[in-house]
Amino acid sequence: MDQEQFIRGFRESSPYIHRFRGQTFVISLEDEALSDGTITSIASDVALLRSLGIGVILVFGASSRIKEMLEKNKLSLDQNSSGPIVPEGILRIIREAVGSVRFEIESALSRGGDNSSMSGAQLKVVSGNYVIAQPVGVIDGVDHFLAGNPRHIRAEFIKSHIAAGEIVLISSLGVSLSGELFFLDARDVAQKVAEEVGAQKLLFLMDEEAISERKGEEARELTTREAQTILGTSSLSENQKEHLLRAIDTVSAGVDRVHLVNRLQDGALLLELFTRDGCGTLISSDPFESISSATLDDIPGILEMIRPLEASGILKGRSRETIETDISRFSVTRRDRNIIGCGALYPFPDEKMGEIACLAVHPDYRRCGRAGNLLSWFEKKAREEGMKTIFVLSTQTGHWFSERGFTPCLLEELPPSRRESYNHQRKSLILKKNL
Numbered sequence: 001m002d003q004e005q006f007i008r009g010f011r012e013s014s015p016y017i018h019r020f021r022g023q024t025f026v027i028s029l030e031d032e033a034l035s036d037g038t039i040t041s042i043a044s045d046v047a048l049l050r051s052l053g054i055g056v057i058l059v060f061g062a063s064s065r066i067k068e069m070l071e072k073n074k075l076s077l078d079q080n081s082s083g084p085i086v087p088e089g090i091l092r093i094i095r096e097a098v099g100s101v102r103f104e105i106e107s108a109l110s111r112g113g114d115n116s117s118m119s120g121a122q123l124k125v126v127s128g129n130y131v132i133a134q135p136v137g138v139i140d141g142v143d144h145f146l147a148g149n150p151r152h153i154r155a156e157f158i159k160s161h162i163a164a165g166e167i168v169l170i171s172s173l174g175v176s177l178s179g180e181l182f183f184l185d186a187r188d189v190a191q192k193v194a195e196e197v198g199a200q201k202l203l204f205l206m207d208e209e210a211i212s213e214r215k216g217e218e219a220r221e222l223t224t225r226e227a228q229t230i231l232g233t234s235s236l237s238e239n240q241k242e243h244l245l246r247a248i249d250t251v252s253a254g255v256d257r258v259h260l261v262n263r264l265q266d267g268a269l270l271l272e273l274f275t276r277d278g279c280g281t282l283i284s285s286d287p288f289e290s291i292s293s294a295t296l297d298d299i300p301g302i303l304e305m306i307r308p309l310e311a312s313g314i315l316k317g318r319s320r321e322t323i324e325t326d327i328s329r330f331s332v333t334r335r336d337r338n339i340i341g342c343g344a345l346y347p348f349p350d351e352k353m354g355e356i357a358c359l360a361v362h363p364d365y366r367r368c369g370r371a372g373n374l375l376s377w378f379e380k381k382a383r384e385e386g387m388k389t390i391f392v393l394s395t396q397t398g399h400w401f402s403e404r405g406f407t408p409c410l411l412e413e414l415p416p417s418r419r420e421s422y423n424h425q426r427k428s429l430i431l432k433k434n435l
């Protein structure tokens with residue numbers, strides 16, 4: 001890598017470094033990473049995340065070690081569609097396998113030495129009884145014995161370690177309230193931990209490429225809705241399907257982002273997290289889920305929200321009749337049945353321009369990106385309608401638009417009909433954005 005590339009790459013990563021500081025990521029990995037040696041690069045990437053102020057929780061599975069040790073004992077783990085069947089004798093071996101994997105991961109995270117990429121990291125790794133389990137029980141007449149599901153996570157306990165700068169290592173064994181040990185699916189544990197700890201990201205380290213087949217291209221970013229469509233249409237491997245389903249469930253349960261990352265690619269974690277294009281597949285919720293075109297029924301809700309803003313001069317006054325006539329130009333953000341955001345896009349087809357107007361979010365719901373989402377919605381709509389430029393007239397919110405790519409422009413640049421109706425007394429700033 002030449003110097004210029006290094007500098008460009010380092011600078012490209014800086015917004016992510018700032019954004020991620022103080023956030024918590026859950027990383028789910030299987031123990032194949034130990035047998036094929038990829039654990040070494042994963043451990044040094046984890047050390048780097050930690051040094052950037054990111055809280056890391058590593059949830060590990062031990063499937064290959066369990067299989068290997070059972071085979072040595074001429075045993076096998078029976079499964080049916082409801083999961084594994086784990087009698088006492090099998091659990092004894094699982095415990096040994098999970099324990100040995102745990103210590104090997106701990107040792108990988110503890111490597112240092114002057115020539116190591118983890119030199120100076122001195123990671124502090126902790127494990128404990130963070131996962132409360134419950135038995136799978138008897139399903140269709142089949143007893144699953146000591147196979148369990150995660151019931152609850154002791155989130156405050158985990159958070160206290162994260163706050164102390166420690167890396168939390170969690171296995172696929174959980175304890176029930178009566179003190180019995182249960183064997184769990186490590187990916188179920190990772191999902192539950194991410195949900196209950198309130199992690200910003202869950203990263204599944206897989207041994208497969210990113211999800212592809214969206215118009216023949218690799219799908220770097222999917223909304224949960226797009227992910228559902230891909231599940232129904234494209235030919236994914238069983239493993240990809242399962243992880244995509246898990247990602248959809250996790251995002252639906254409130255975790256912002258789930259990444260599917262190929263652990264076989266060196267530095268995949270860093271590429272996925274700190275470069276614009278990433279290298280895996282990111283699944284997040286649909287930012288437009290709560291936004292829709294307005295109907296006449298929405299007028300009372302819109303009026304209730306914009307009247308105080310009109311009274312204080314922030315928004316231009318609009319009569320009920322004007323809004324009724326223009327309702328097809330309006331879109332609204334809903335929460336339950338209430339309208340908590342609105343805006344309008346007025347087209348000027350001859351000039352291929354559009355005006356964003358009446359953008360507002362209810363004071364109780366501000367600073368969560370809702371207006372930003374409404375703006376993206378209108379930008380998408382404008383592009384679909386063939387507009388090349390959008391503009392806005394604002395008396396007090398110019399900076400908000402500048403921070404979102406708008407630049408000041410002259411009255412002469414507006415479509416002639418809009419120039420005529422410009423209210424010189426309001427002295428609104430005019431800003432435009434090329435799409």
Ligand SMILES: CC(C)(COP(=O)(O)OP(=O)(O)OC[C@H]1O[C@@H](n2cnc3c(N)ncnc32)[C@H](O)[C@@H]1OP(=O)(O)O)[C@@H](O)C(=O)NCCC(=O)NCCS
Pocket residue numbers: 309314315357358359360361362365366367368369370371372373392393394395396397398399400
């Ligand atoms: C401007 C408005 C739509 C933003 O809604 P929102 O959902 O809070 O917006 P987002 O969450 O996407 O963005 C919030 C960010 O914008 C900033 N912001 C809010 N109003 C701003 C303003 N007038 N100028 C500059 N930045 C502003 C917030 O401080 C916040 O930034 P921070 O989190 O870094 O502090 C909302 O404050 C509003 O309804 N204001 C009154 C109506 C209005 O001015 N509309 C513009 C019509 S032209």
